[in-house]
Amino acid sequence: MKLLVCVSKTPDTTTKISFANNDTEFNTQGVQYIMNPYDEWYALVRALELKEATGGTVTTINVGSAANDTVIRKGLAIGADDAIRVDAPENCSTYYVARQIAEQAKAGAYDIVFFGKETIDYNGAQIGAMVAEMLDMPFISYATKMDIAGNTATISRDIEGGQEIVEVDTPFAISAAKGLAEQRIPNMRGIMMAKRKPLNVIPPVDVSEKVSVASYALPPEKKDCHYIDAEDMDKLVELLHSEAKVI
């Protein structure tokens, strides 16, 4: 099977957030980037497991600048065969990214296109659905388990307060939630081999943007914690009722 995994980068959760250019841009100075956990731990690893079980190839795709190459190489070190990077500016929209992925996915005629359920920085949860629509493919989101027999996949997916089990035939797109696979740590050999694997840089197609960032702001300061005597839980209940008005 030909498998495509969409990988993105995201600031590490511990990153201090600040802005540049009159609060219209995220300040990337000194930011530590990681691969989006849903892409790395679940989508990529499940694709690799499938390849190990049934043969085929695993290609990763990223839409972004050369600054993303470290994250892309990590994907190769974990086991992807090759990588595509569509050379794009840093601040492009989800629609722009989806359009680029769709172009490459169409050209490569992949059986399954994998996404993370969302990026943990902007929580868009849009790109998988957009690409699926552009390619006219079924899209199974929030997948927590996937088995394949022949061309048919049986997938469990998270829904509000439960699970749904669906069946779908290739080609399809899927977004990975926790549970789809177990995180893999790249070993020395993988890291060495990754250096020799192909990372193909491709120019983007033209896309007109529909959504732009007007500005960023920090959330209002949290007021100080109100400490309550551990002996006096009646006081807490009273405050939750009359001050916070939540019970």
Add this chain to the structure above:
Amino acid sequence: MVLVYTSSPEGQLKKSAFEAVTYGYKAAQALGTEVVALTIGNVDNAGVLGQYGAGKVLNAAGAESFDSGVHAAVIAKVAEQIGASVVVMPDDSTGKSLLGRVAVRLDAGAVSGVKTLPDTSAGFVVKKNVFSGKAIVDYNINSDKKVLSIAGNTFPPEVVGGDVAVDAAGVDVPASRVRVKEVSTVKGTVPLPEAELVVSAGRGMKDPGNWGIIDELAGHLGATTACSRPVADVGWRPHHEHVGQTGVAIRPNLYIAIGISGAIQHLAGVNQSKTIVVINKDPEAPFFKAADYGIVGDLFEVVPRLNEAIKKFKAAN
């Protein structure tokens, strides 16, 4: 026109549907237009959406199980039919599977997890929390058509009218390529993403056998239980209870964190709660920095005391 798609798991409209219609109604008022609600499949009592401001409720029969491709096609066709410039849906698993598809079909700009009404003083600007609640971004949607999913627990449902009749949407429902085999939902408790009250516990509990006091607290409050990741990882609690960066992200009115240190990855999923109560024996626990109310003490003494206090309060109120 503003079109609101309301998801209806197992044929039931939930709070997220009423929230979305309330949002749509307010947005429509601001834009000087009206709101039409759309349900898909067999839905109980869809006319009730009129109470939240839908001037018209449409139903597209013939798509009983969820397929993002089919649902998106129906929503887009209805949007075109009624000339909707804004399409609104809840930011739940259904909405998130559809938003991107509907946007592509309508050639519209899309923003998910919106937490404000559109500001049309300079364009069409909506706000969303990003970077785990550490920043707020203003997005300007430049396209003629806009598609929005609305953050849960942000726009409380408001009754503004009465039930309306439900009309057939009158669009073709394409054949599905997804075969739904089984749907299983936990009965009797409010799912975490929708819960208004959440009681959560972590490694400070020491042993899964100690959860009785947590269940009791949740029971008194009518709250949903959650947990930190290590507790789910070792199997003390079910995985669906895990909240945080890699688990469920929630924004309840009340989050009570018991024996949880407050690591940044945990906070990422809970720091948008309206009120946070932290119970921890370590006064230096980082969670206190994110807390509205803090209790420094041994949870095995504090929680039973809190249970008594709540029992007393519930009996009196």
